[in-house]
Amino acid sequence: MTRSDAAPSEGEPIVAIATPVGVGALAVVRMSGSGVFDIADRVFSKAREPERPLAESPGYTAHFGRLYDGDSLVDEVIVLVFRAPNSFTMENMVEITCHGGPVVTKHVLKLLLDNGCRLAEPGEFTRRAFLNGRIDLLQAEAIGEMIHARSESAYRTAVNQMKGSLSGRLSELRDRLLQSRAMLELELDFSEEDVEFQSRDELSEQVDALQREVTELVDSYQHGRLLSEGVATAIIGRPNAGKSTLLNALLGEERAIVSHMPGTTRDYIEECFIYRNTMFRLTDTAGLREAVEEIEHEGIRRSYEKIAGADLILYMIDISEDDVDEEIPTISRISAEYPGTKLLVVANKIDRILEAPERMEAIRSACGCAVLGISALQEDGLAGLREEMNAMTRDLDKLHDASVLVTSMRHYEALRNAQDALQNARELIDAREETELVAFELRSALDYIGEITGRVVNEEVLNMIFDRFCIGK
Incomplete structure (x- = not known):
């Protein structure tokens, strides 16, 4: 399927503990989705009254008060309000900072579940950020790699990808592929008139340039891995x-x-x-x-x-x-x-x-x-x-100073497939084969690059990626 670029929509309210389970000074429980402000207002009492409810509070504001389960005090907390689309998921979000400890967080989580939330699935917050257009799929994977980084260099590489360095490079490649493909598609629309909207020599040079860039990214996988x-x-x-x-x-x-x-x-x-x-x-x-x-x-x-x-x-x-x-x-x-x-x-x-x-x-x-x-x-x-x-x-580190690296086997395989498709297109151009065959190979290369950023993606791939995330991410 192709990811929709429509305006973000809010899903059902989800909740999860976002910090590691265990004893600590503080823990964070986060909610996202429709109605989260109303859910928070039902269980949260601000320290200073009267104040307007959370549902009417501006985004990026913090509120100190207490959580209650009926008449029973659960904990003293700080509640952060994030209004759509200016949040990580691009939905309305609430983050509750409570005291750390498995019993405290369990009570807070149960309270929010009893009041209308559903327990989030692994990686569901990041998945919603992707589906709502906040980040692309490559950046979503980079967040997971940053969390699990075990060395400074792995962390820095993940940060670069999260910022969009590789995404930007692939976006440029995709735009150039689209331009080349568009000219061929135009020729197919006027196939009965036997016209060339782009010379085959010029198209050959463009495909060669795209091949070189894709090959550079493929070769970077050695170091990225x-x-x-x-x-x-x-x-x-x-x-x-x-x-x-x-x-x-x-x-x-x-x-x-x-x-x-x-x-x-x-x-x-x-x-x-x-x-x-x-x-x-x-x-x-x-x-x-x-x-x-x-x-x-x-x-x-x-x-x-x-x-x-x-x-x-x-x-x-x-x-x-x-x-x-x-x-x-x-x-x-x-x-x-x-x-x-x-x-x-x-x-x-x-x-x-x-x-x-x-x-x-x-x-x-x-x-x-x-x-x-x-x-x-x-x-x-x-x-x-x-x-x-x-x-x-x-000396295994051939591209030590490169800022754009491929670190994922999934990305590597997609780029290898794009590389093969471009090679096929190049050979078809040299053989003066039908325009439709060349256009097919360019479309294939375009789809393979789209698989990396999530412009073209299926549900199985999404499940494989986000199931590796923790519940609160």
């Missing part, structure tokens, strides 16, 4: 090489179970840590060996899945083992099979053997990859490891 999701880092190696110990040491907490028994890690464990503004998404995997049982075999299969999706592989070896050189073929094979992935051999337990430097050099020479010595248990060499991880992944 790293900012929003972190550098996918797989910790792999034989059982008992120290993978779980390293994960715990980098995180600074006992996240993974450490045991001397081989094969303890049956499934992967995933956690994040931040170093120099770069977020690393660490995955502790099952040890690589010939599995002795079905569960371990499945864990090893999942390990290889994580290796395939990694940006950085930390291959851990126990440098104190006499047969450590037998791991060289496996290291070389992984290096050859994943040439686009950074590989660092981490030689663990250097504190246990004097010959560690010589063994490390032999592996470095045989495999042609970086080798770094540490003692994960003693936390020796971890500072150097963090620096090396940061240095190795720095």
